[in-house]
Amino acid sequence: MKGPGHRRRRPSHQDQTGPLVSTDLSLETERSSVRVTYQGSPGTVIEAMVLNAFPNCIAAPQKRSEGALETVQSSLADKAVLTIENSSIGSFHQSYDLLLSHNLQIVQEVHMDVELCLLALPGVQKDDLQTIFSHPQDLAQCEHSLSNLGVSKKNVDHGAAGAEIISKQNLRGAGVIGSARAAELYGLNILECNFQDASPNVTRYLVLARTANIPKEYEQYKTSIVFGLEEGPGTLHKALVAFWKRDLNLTKIESRPNRGKPMRTLGTEKQFNYIFYVDFEASVAEIPAQNALKELEEIASFLRVLGCYPSTRI
Amino acid sequence: MKGPGHRRRRPSHQDQTGPLVSTDLSLETERSSVRVTYQGSPGTVIEAMVLNAFPNCIAAPQKRSEGALETVQSSLADKAVLTIENSSIGSFHQSYDLLLSHNLQIVQEVHMDVELCLLALPGVQKDDLQTIFSHPQDLAQCEHSLSNLGVSKKNVDHGAAGAEIISKQNLRGAGVIGSARAAELYGLNILECNFQDASPNVTRYLVLARTANIPKEYEQYKTSIVFGLEEGPGTLHKALVAFWKRDLNLTKIESRPNRGKPMRTLGTEKQFNYIFYVDFEASVAEIPAQNALKELEEIASFLRVLGCYPSTRI
Numbered sequence: 078m079k080g081p082g083h084r085r086r087r088p089s090h091q092d093q094t095g096p097l098v099s100t101d102l103s104l105e106t107e108r109s110s111v112r113v114t115y116q117g118s119p120g121t122v123i124e125a126m127v128l129n130a131f132p133n134c135i136a137a138p139q140k141r142s143e144g145a146l147e148t149v150q151s152s153l154a155d156k157a158v159l160t161i162e163n164s165s166i167g168s169f170h171q172s173y174d175l176l177l178s179h180n181l182q183i184v185q186e187v188h189m190d191v192e193l194c195l196l197a198l199p200g201v202q203k204d205d206l207q208t209i210f211s212h213p214q215d216l217a218q219c220e221h222s223l224s225n226l227g228v229s230k231k232n233v234d235h236g237a238a239g240a241e242i243i244s245k246q247n248l249r250g251a252g253v254i255g256s257a258r259a260a261e262l263y264g265l266n267i268l269e270c271n272f273q274d275a276s277p278n279v280t281r282y283l284v285l286a287r288t289a290n291i292p293k294e295y296e297q298y299k300t301s302i303v304f305g306l307e308e309g310p311g312t313l314h315k316a317l318v319a320f321w322k323r324d325l326n327l328t329k330i331e332s333r334p335n336r337g338k339p340m341r342t343l344g345t346e347k348q349f350n351y352i353f354y355v356d357f358e359a360s361v362a363e364i365p366a367q368n369a370l371k372e373l374e375e376i377a378s379f380l381r382v383l384g385c386y387p388s389t390r391i
Numbered sequence: 392m393k394g395p396g397h398r399r400r401r402p403s404h405q406d407q408t409g410p411l412v413s414t415d416l417s418l419e420t421e422r423s424s425v426r427v428t429y430q431g432s433p434g435t436v437i438e439a440m441v442l443n444a445f446p447n448c449i450a451a452p453q454k455r456s457e458g459a460l461e462t463v464q465s466s467l468a469d470k471a472v473l474t475i476e477n478s479s480i481g482s483f484h485q486s487y488d489l490l491l492s493h494n495l496q497i498v499q500e501v502h503m504d505v506e507l508c509l510l511a512l513p514g515v516q517k518d519d520l521q522t523i524f525s526h527p528q529d530l531a532q533c534e535h536s537l538s539n540l541g542v543s544k545k546n547v548d549h550g551a552a553g554a555e556i557i558s559k560q561n562l563r564g565a566g567v568i569g570s571a572r573a574a575e576l577y578g579l580n581i582l583e584c585n586f587q588d589a590s591p592n593v594t595r596y597l598v599l600a601r602t603a604n605i606p607k608e609y610e611q612y613k614t615s616i617v618f619g620l621e622e623g624p625g626t627l628h629k630a631l632v633a634f635w636k637r638d639l640n641l642t643k644i645e646s647r648p649n650r651g652k653p654m655r656t657l658g659t660e661k662q663f664n665y666i667f668y669v670d671f672e673a674s675v676a677e678i679p680a681q682n683a684l685k686e687l688e689e690i691a692s693f694l695r696v697l698g699c700y701p702s703t704r705i
Contacts, residue, residue, distance in 0.1 A: 162663065164653030165648070165653065166484060166485075167484040167488075168484065168647075170484075171531060174480075213527050232548075279653065279661075313644075317631065321628040327628075328663075328665075329646045330627075330646055330667075331645065331646060332643045332644055333482075334476070334478045334481060339478030339479065339593065340478060340591060340593060348642065349476065349595065349642075349643075
């Protein structure tokens, strides 16, 4: 996975404490000792993504995503990784809320094929399994396979946590959905690879940093924004037309209730008051994108650019 | 909660086995022995919603939402209730997928204020709590309150399941987020009412049946649709303009990866291939809505009307 220009070197003191130049996304910078934080623990799928995307990084797992983002905000880490979406099960809503509640910038998007395995103690067969442990979102990716097994599902923080429970408590009637690495760490066997229902099973991760990318005009970037709208019919139309009339292609629209003011009155009824997360294929260095954002700002109750970033597939 | 014309009566054989006339949403029909199914168990929040919205129904809880929908498809029950969205935490993605994978119609939308309580064994104080049990989505609605308590969170199928565990195992260091009814059923005390972070905390439920509503033109209904689009820039714009040019107000847009074909190729890159769930404020009995759907059908790779329904708040 290493490019021809890669030099393996010991991280210097400056690498560990100096600020990250997040506009420099060259392999050299990525592969030096950038400190990357995420919600997880050894053996989780997100750890595999981090080590793959940032091979020589200092990986700093946190118990919660909020903790990961706060670590970057307070300069204790350089980048935070959030799981934003999976091709089988859709958006991770909590991550959308975290983008809004923290003042970080999306600097990169990474797509990774995720292979989930069915793990159990050595000697245990599929027929012995009564219970499967995993995170609800990993269980959801294996819903069909699990219903074929006819087992009950138990939620845990992540597959690695489930593997640890099975191993420590010597649970011979239980399996876990997790990574091959979790099997290795906790002495489990892999009963089936690619246990998820769909292949490819692609997860989209966002990399966040304190400093925004400053893209050059010719670079192919995506931009993510979030905005609210005043009440009234057709306001969402006006908002989106600002992009379409400039041929800016929207790749995703996500409606989320506004946590600050979740309800609005519509006649005699109360309805949800939404905010909108939109991704479009252009960078903020491009004049049409700047003009679209200006036009949107005039009608939006608030508007924030969450980041402008290149896309990577690993 | 009962209207003046309500008569309590024993369900007749015909009520229990005859087809439900789902176009008849009068109180009389709702309050007779309609069989309503949902994922849950006694003491869950969704059970409270079902008993409130359908006071004299035969409530038939299922272990899984798929089971609930299949029960209606096979005529063993009349209506299934799905949780689709909450004002604090957003959409329930699994429910969106279930709408597409089953051949039922949305016949009603119900908004309910949900009050979540913090429960524990009698004599246990807040300071004694180290672990809180609940469903991940209920825990998410109490995220701030929980971080103030400094406890660890354990996922269970629902609050009622957590209450049962605490009660049966006499766990004095554990609490649960659940309904007041769960406290009553499992002999727990309510340590705090309205424990969720935001008030109002409104959950939106969809009621599904085998037969679609046939609305009259003057009735104020909402319509939910799902569609896919051929690849190419601006196709989402064309799709939405079909509604806006007829002054049909879109209340919600949800992008979901297409489970059947989750990825598309964009130049040399692979990107997510989305399908779109859209809600608009009109019934399919109205000519502009019919014309908009016809226009959308011409450019969509597929289009399904998920239902046309009135909105209720309980």
